[in-house]
Amino acid sequence: MSEKPADYLATNGFESKTPFLIGVAGGTASGKSTVCQRIMEKLGQQHKEQTERRVVCISQDSFYRTLSPSERLRAERGQFNFDHPDAFDDKKLLAILKDILAGKKVEVPEYDYITNSISPHRSHTIYPADVVLIEGILVFYFPEVRELFHMKLFVDTDSDTRLARRVPRDIMERGRDLEQVLNQYMNFVKPAFEEFCLPTKKFADVIIPRGADNLVAIDLIVHHIWDIMYKKRPAPKVANGTCNGTHLEVDEGNGRRMSGSSEDTLMAIDLIVQHISDYLRRSPVEKLPPLGISTSVPGSPQRSGQSGRPH
Ligand SMILES: Nc1ncnc2c1ncn2[C@@H]1O[C@H](COP(=O)(O)OP(=O)(O)O)[C@@H](O)[C@H]1O
Ligand SMILES: O=c1ccn([C@@H]2O[C@H](COP(=O)(O)O)[C@@H](O)[C@H]2O)c(=O)[nH]1
Numbered sequence: 139m140s141e142k143p144a145d146y147l148a149t150n151g152f153e154s155k156t157p158f159l160i161g162v163a164g165g166t167a168s169g170k171s172t173v174c175q176r177i178m179e180k181l182g183q184q185h186k187e188q189t190e191r192r193v194v195c196i197s198q199d200s201f202y203r204t205l206s207p208s209e210r211l212r213a214e215r216g217q218f219n220f221d222h223p224d225a226f227d228d229k230k231l232l233a234i235l236k237d238i239l240a241g242k243k244v245e246v247p248e249y250d251y252i253t254n255s256i257s258p259h260r261s262h263t264i265y266p267a268d269v270v271l272i273e274g275i276l277v278f279y280f281p282e283v284r285e286l287f288h289m290k291l292f293v294d295t296d297s298d299t300r301l302a303r304r305v306p307r308d309i310m311e312r313g314r315d316l317e318q319v320l321n322q323y324m325n326f327v328k329p330a331f332e333e334f335c336l337p338t339k340k341f342a343d344v345i346i347p348r349g350a351d352n353l354v355a356i357d358l359i360v361h362h363i364w365d366i367m368y369k370k371r372p373a374p375k376v377a378n379g380t381c382n383g384t385h386l387e388v389d390e391g392n393g394r395r396m397s398g399s400s401e402d403t404l405m406a407i408d409l410i411v412q413h414i415s416d417y418l419r420r421s422p423v424e425k426l427p428p429l430g431i432s433t434s435v436p437g438s439p440q441r442s443g444q445s446g447r448p449h
Contacts, residue, residue, distance in 0.1 A: 159289075161287040165297065165335055169303075172350040188265060198226065199227070202227070205218070212374065219326040219342065222326070235283060247261045293346050304319065
């Protein structure tokens with residue numbers, strides 16, 4: 139494994155030398171990590187060495203703050219609110235994101251859900267990359283953090299589905315028992331979702347119903363990232379409102395719905411236009427069926443093999 143060359147940022151495709159930062163919010167077990175995994179897979183990044191990755195993913199859970207001894211006791215009894223903004227060290231998250239945007243290599247701690255704390259000896263080195271995904275329940279809650287994102291996605295999965303996923307996950311992967319999971323859900327997770335997470339949906343540029351099942355949405359996003367990585371498009375500006383005010387709700391079943399408008403860059407419209415023009419640019423032989431829908435295009439041959447673009 140070799141370190142990236144010192145001039146990496148000068149050659150990684152950005153005139154601005156700034157990684158494209160994507161925030162991925164949504165309720166617990168909505169599929170945020172799974173959506174990020176799918177994006178990484180489709181871009182062929184999942185099995186690359188950390189030093190070679192052009193797209194990386196970070197979890198907001200790595201930025202839970204250190205608990206006091208009494209809070210730690212409450213956490214062990216399932217009586218600590220990990221879904222409240224106060225549970226996070228947002229200043230640390232902000233500082234790390236600023237370092238990432240400045241092209242620095244950063245260390246991101248690993249969170250241990252069994253001990254309810256940051257692992258003292260385990261962290262991940264995040265090397266400069268073209269695209270950085272940050273996923274977490276409250277990534278859009280803190281204004282200074284929110285303003286750093288070039289693109290904001292909200293994974294919108296209904297609460298029954300989320301609870302049905304959270305229960306087995308917390309029991310099998312996070313060392314909880316059923317009673318503890320349900321108590322924590324009713325006392326903290328559900329009310330905090332409604333008070334702090336759900337209201338941040340309005341900040342999203344793209345809302346993804348049903349998470350990773352929504353192949354159209356994932357493909358739209360992957361194509362956008364692909365263009366950023368390979369067409370050397372400079373990252374759009376943030377913190378000036380260019381990405382705000384436009385919402386796209388991508389729904390495979392019912393077509394695409396949009397609401398809101400912006401005088402500036404229309405992130406959602408840009409995604410769709412880009413996808414359509416990509417589609418139209420291909421020769422008839424290369425033309426693929428519409429994203430995520432595996433039917434043939436009338437009058438053109440069946441899809442055969444890879445076109446070199448992500449599918
Ligand atoms: N589309 C899906 N269909 C079935 N199970 C899913 C789907 N998306 C996620 N899961 C499962 O639900 C659980 C929570 O998903 P995850 O992506 O970790 O959610 P989050 O990151 O939002 O907490 C995991 O066990 C995951 O395997
Ligand atoms: O020590 C902890 C830390 C967090 N949680 C719960 O995790 C979720 C956030 O993670 P997701 O992967 O987005 O579900 C949050 O709802 C916390 O309740 C925990 O139980 N214990």
